[in-house]
Amino acid sequence: MNTVLLETLRQRIGTPHVLTAPFDIAPYCTDWRGRYTGQPLCVAKPANAEEVAAVVQACAVADVAVVPQGGNTGLCGGATPTGGEVVINLTRLNRIRAIDTDNNTITVEAGCTLAAVQDAATNAGRLFPLSLAAEGTATIGGNLATNAGGVQVLRYGNARELCLGLEIVLPDGRLWNGLRALRKDNTGYDMKHLFIGAEGTLGLITAAVLKLFSRPHQSATAWVAVATPVQAVALLTHFREKIGGRVTAFELVGRPALDLVLQHIPGSRDPLAERSPWQVLIELSDTMESDLGAALENTLAVAIEAGEATDAAITRNETQAHALWALRENIAEAQRVEGLSIKHDISVPVSRIAEFIERADAQLETTFPGVRIVCFGHLGDGNLHYNQSKPITQDNAAFIAQTDAVNRIVHDLAHELDGSISAEHGLGQLKREEILRYKDPIEMDLMRAVKRAIDPHGRMNPGKVL
Numbered sequence: 001m002n003t004v005l006l007e008t009l010r011q012r013i014g015t016p017h018v019l020t021a022p023f024d025i026a027p028y029c030t031d032w033r034g035r036y037t038g039q040p041l042c043v044a045k046p047a048n049a050e051e052v053a054a055v056v057q058a059c060a061v062a063d064v065a066v067v068p069q070g071g072n073t074g075l076c077g078g079a080t081p082t083g084g085e086v087v088i089n090l091t092r093l094n095r096i097r098a099i100d101t102d103n104n105t106i107t108v109e110a111g112c113t114l115a116a117v118q119d120a121a122t123n124a125g126r127l128f129p130l131s132l133a134a135e136g137t138a139t140i141g142g143n144l145a146t147n148a149g150g151v152q153v154l155r156y157g158n159a160r161e162l163c164l165g166l167e168i169v170l171p172d173g174r175l176w177n178g179l180r181a182l183r184k185d186n187t188g189y190d191m192k193h194l195f196i197g198a199e200g201t202l203g204l205i206t207a208a209v210l211k212l213f214s215r216p217h218q219s220a221t222a223w224v225a226v227a228t229p230v231q232a233v234a235l236l237t238h239f240r241e242k243i244g245g246r247v248t249a250f251e252l253v254g255r256p257a258l259d260l261v262l263q264h265i266p267g268s269r270d271p272l273a274e275r276s277p278w279q280v281l282i283e284l285s286d287t288m289e290s291d292l293g294a295a296l297e298n299t300l301a302v303a304i305e306a307g308e309a310t311d312a313a314i315t316r317n318e319t320q321a322h323a324l325w326a327l328r329e330n331i332a333e334a335q336r337v338e339g340l341s342i343k344h345d346i347s348v349p350v351s352r353i354a355e356f357i358e359r360a361d362a363q364l365e366t367t368f369p370g371v372r373i374v375c376f377g378h379l380g381d382g383n384l385h386y387n388q389s390k391p392i393t394q395d396n397a398a399f400i401a402q403t404d405a406v407n408r409i410v411h412d413l414a415h416e417l418d419g420s421i422s423a424e425h426g427l428g429q430l431k432r433e434e435i436l437r438y439k440d441p442i443e444m445d446l447m448r449a450v451k452r453a454i455d456p457h458g459r460m461n462p463g464k465v466l
Contacts, residue, residue, distance in 0.1 A: 001041065002041060002062060002064060004062065005041070005058060005059065005062040005064055005086075006018060006020065006041070006042060008058045008062075009042065009044055009055060009058060009086070012051065012054040012055065012058060013044060013045070013046045013047065013051045013054065013055060017044065017045040017046065017047070017092070018042055018043075018044055018045075019042060019043040019044075019045070020041075020042045020043075024043070025040065025042070025043045025087075027072070028040070028043045028069060028072065028081075028087050028089055029080070029081060029087075030080065031072070031074060031075075031076075031077045031079070031080045032072060032073050032074060032075060032134075033075060035077060035430070036077035036080040036429055037080070038080055038081035038082045038083050038085075039081065039083050039084070040067065040081040040083070040084065040085050040086060040087045041064060041084055041085065041086050042086055042087070043086075043087045043089055044086055044087065044088050044089070045088075045089045045091070045092050046088065046090070046092065046093070047092045047093070048093060048109075048206075049093070049109075049167055049169065049175055049206040049207060050175065052088060052090070052093070052169045052175075052204055052206050053169045053173050053174070053175040054173070055086065055088055056088070056169050056170075056171065056172075056173045056204065057172065057173025058173075059086050059459065060171065060172050060173055060457075060459065063457070063459070064084070064085065064086055064459070065084070065085040065086070065458070065459040065460070065461075065462045066085055066086050066087075066088050066204075066459060066460065066461070067079065067080070067081045067085045067086070067087045067088065067200070067461050068088055068090065068141070068145065068200035068204045068205075068460075068461060069087050069088065069089045069090065069142075070089075070090055070091065070110065070111060070138065070139030070140075070141045070142030070145075071091065071113065071134070071137040071138045071139045071142060072089075072137075073134040073137050073138045073142070074142065074146065074425070074426065074428060075343070075345070075425045075428075075430075076422075076425050076426050076427060076428030076429065076430035076431060077428040077429035077430055077464075078145075078146065078199045078200070078426050078427070078428030078429065078461070078464050078465075079142065079200070079428075080428075080429065082429070082462065082463045085462070088204060090109075090110045090111040090139065090141050090204070090206070091111040091139060092111055093109035093110050093111035093112075093141075093206060093207070094109055094111040094112050094113075094116070095108070095109045095112070096108050096109075096112065096116070096117075096120045097109065097207065099120065099121075099124045099126075099212075100181065101124055101125065101126060101212070103181055104126065104211060104212040104213065104214075105164060105181045105209050105210065105211060105212060106120060106121055106124075106126075106128065106209070106210050106212055107179060107181070107207065107208070107209050107210075108120070108140055108207065108208060108210065109140075109141075109206065109207045110139060110140060110141025110142075110144075110204075110205045110206050110207060110208065111139050111140075111141060112139060112140050113135065113136060113137060113138065113139055113140075114130060114131075114132070114134075114135035114136075114138050114139070114140055114143055115135045115136045117130075117140055117210065118130075118131070118135065121212050122215070124212070125215060126212035126213060126214065126215060127212065127213045127214065127215045127216065128162075128210060128211075128212055128213075129152045129155070129156040129162070129213060130143060130148065130150055130152070130156070130159060130162055131150045131151050131152050132148060132149070132150035132151065133329040133330075133332060133333075140208060140210070141204075141205045141206070141208075143159050144159050144160075144163060144166070144195075144196050144197075144205050144208055145195075145196070145197070145198065145199050145200050145205055145426075146159075146197065146199060146424070146425065146426040147159050147160050147196055147197035147424070147426075148424060149378065149381070149383060149423065149424035150378075150424075151249045151251060151328075151378060152248055152249055153378060153380070153381040153383075154247060154248065154249060154250055154378070154380030154381050155245065155247065155248045155249075155285075156213070158424070159196065160193065160196045160197065161211075162210055162211050163192060163196060163208055163209070163210055163211070164180060164181050164182060164183070164209040164210065164211060165178050165179040165180040165181060165182075165192060165208065165209035166178050166179065166192040166195055166196070166205055166207070166208050166209075167179050167205070167206045167207035167208070168195055168203040168204065168205060168206065169203055169204040169206055170203050170454070171202075171203065171454065171455040171457070171459055171460050175206075176191075176203075178191060178192055179207060179208075179209050180209065181209045194450060194454070197426070198465070199426050199427065199428060199461060199464050199465050200460060200461040200464070201451060201455065201460050201461045201464055201465050201466065202450070202451065202454045202455055202460060203454065203455075203460065204460075214287045215287070216248075216285035216286055216287055217286065217287055217288065217289060218285070218286055218289075218290070218292050219248070219283060219284060219285040219286075219292065219321070220283070220284045220285075220292040220293045220295070220296040220314070220315070221281070221282065221283045221284075221314075221315045221320075221321040221324055221325070222281075222282045222296055222300060222312050222313065222314045222315065222324075223271040223272065223279060223280075223281055223312065223313045223324050223327075224279065224280045224281075224282060224300065224309050224311070224312040224313075225272055225274070225276035225278070225279060225309060225310045225311040225312065226276065226278045226279070226280055226308070226309050226310065227276070227277060227278065227310060228277070228278065228354065229252065229278060229353055229354040229357045229358070230354040231278070231307070231308050231309065232252055232278060232280050232353075232354075232379055233350060233351070233353055233354055233379070234308045235280060235303055235308045235309055236250050236280075236350065236379060236380060238299065238302070238303050238306070238308055239282065239299060239303075242295075242299050242302075243284060243295060243296075243299060246284045246285060246286050246292070246295075247282070247283075247284060247380070248283045248284060248285045249281065249282070249283040249378075249380065250280065250281075250282055250283075250378075250379050250380035251280065251281040251282075251328050251376070251377070251378060251379060251380075252278065252279075252280055252353075252375070252376060252377055252378075252379040252384070253278070253279040253280070253281065253327070253328060253331070253376045254277070254278055254279075254373070254374065254375040254376055255275065255276065255277050255278065255279075256372055256373060256374045256375075257331045257334075257374045257375065257376040258270070258279060258327065258331075260331065260334040260335060260337075260338055260374065261327050261330050261331055261334045263334070263338075264333075264334040264337040264338060265326070265330045265333065265334055268326070268327060268330070271313040271323075271324060271327070272311050272312075272313055273311075274310075274311060276310060276311065280309075280379065281324055281325070281327075281328050282296070283321075284296055293314065293316075296314060297314055300312045300314070328376070331374070331376050331385075332385075335374060335387065338389070339389065339393065339396060340389065340396060340397075340400050341374065341387045341388060341389035341400075342387060342388045342389065342399075342400060342403050342406050342407070343385065343387045344384075344385070344386040344387060344407070344410045344411070344421075345383070345384075345385055345421075345422055345423050345424060345425040346383070346384055346386055346410065346411070346414040346419055346420065346421055346422075346423060347381070347382045347383045347384070347414070347419050347420045347423035347424075348382055348384075348414055348417045348418065348419030348420075349382055349417070349418060349419070350379065350380070350381070350382045352382075352417045352418070352419070353379060353382060353384065355417065356384070356413060356414065356417055356419070357375060357384070357386075359413055360373075360386065360409065360410055360413050361373055363409045363413070364388060364406065364409055364410075367405070367409065368388075368390075368399060368402070368406070370390060370391075370395070371388050371389075371390065371399070372388065372389050372390060372391050373386070373387070373388055374386075374387040374388070374389070375387075382419075382423075383423040383424060384423075386410060388406055407434065411434065411437070411438065415437075415438045421434060421435065421438055422435075426465070427464070427465045428464050428465070429463060429464060432463070432464065432465060432466070447465075447466060448466060451466055
């Protein structure tokens, strides 16, 4: 054990914030899915950017690698130690530094939960639109490090599009203040974009300037039955043409995904009387005073008449809307209760979603008879969570052992359709080798060159991404 480094860290951030006992560090050593576990030298919990810089600088002197960590809700092992590193948990950096309603920006520290940022924006009469199921635990630093997406990318964009500036601790411990709140700044390379989506392999995000938006005055939500993904895409096109930018979210839910929620999440119920193979959750919102409910109802009526949908349940109040969103947001938890599954986070152009589902389903069902395919995701931006398991526990263990073969079918097809094998979860440890099959070698060379230039000793989150 590196006792000199541990003593230095205790001096710089306080003994209570340098965890070494197995019981104390256990929550920080395993990823959310329980797939990866590592034994770090310690877990350091600095309280501000200067303390983060002091920790990183001490690790650089000792030639010890660091693993940045926020809420530890990642799904690819990107915030999990591999062994011997210092985990730098940033959850104590949880201050809202500033809100500028005239500039529509909020400056927050990396350890703020996404929900806390949303609440701060709401209290200021504004909207921070990034939204995902783990928002009560996931931190904004992790959201930016993985370029998180969520359910409102269709209207507002990924985390990258919502960020104007960053504060970064570099691998040698220097603290770069790039907290600019500018929409226009053409003064050379836009360095923040190197760190967004880099999963902590280039530096540690300690604070960010984020965009705010006017709060919608009203919203309208519906749960819609469709017969096929082809119909779902046609319905999306119909809504974009008739409703335009007021379409906030457009989520696809396959029947097996909904059935798992109904089975495992107490209080869940099917919004429609007749079972449908596919469902779409649609949300509209508007900052102007208008009758969104009527617009939603009329647009759906035309769509049903045109054969783009078969039935719909339109909410009449916020409680009903929350109930519909709970069906969508509890799919991941229902899968956890059900047991292990092979998970994929792919994206393809929206126009090829239906082709992907049809072809991938057929190949998997032919190769693995009896496979259960749980398909759901953000249809509006082309991102599907496409997961497989076997319903019988004994069969499932053997099926999970064939993960590589399943991945090959799913990832090869996504790549063939001009898609990506990671839409919003990142690469982490899980897809670090897999990406080499699909990334252009020139692009990989460029990524390695950037890594060597900024982190020449490879101390930043080793074993992840590259």
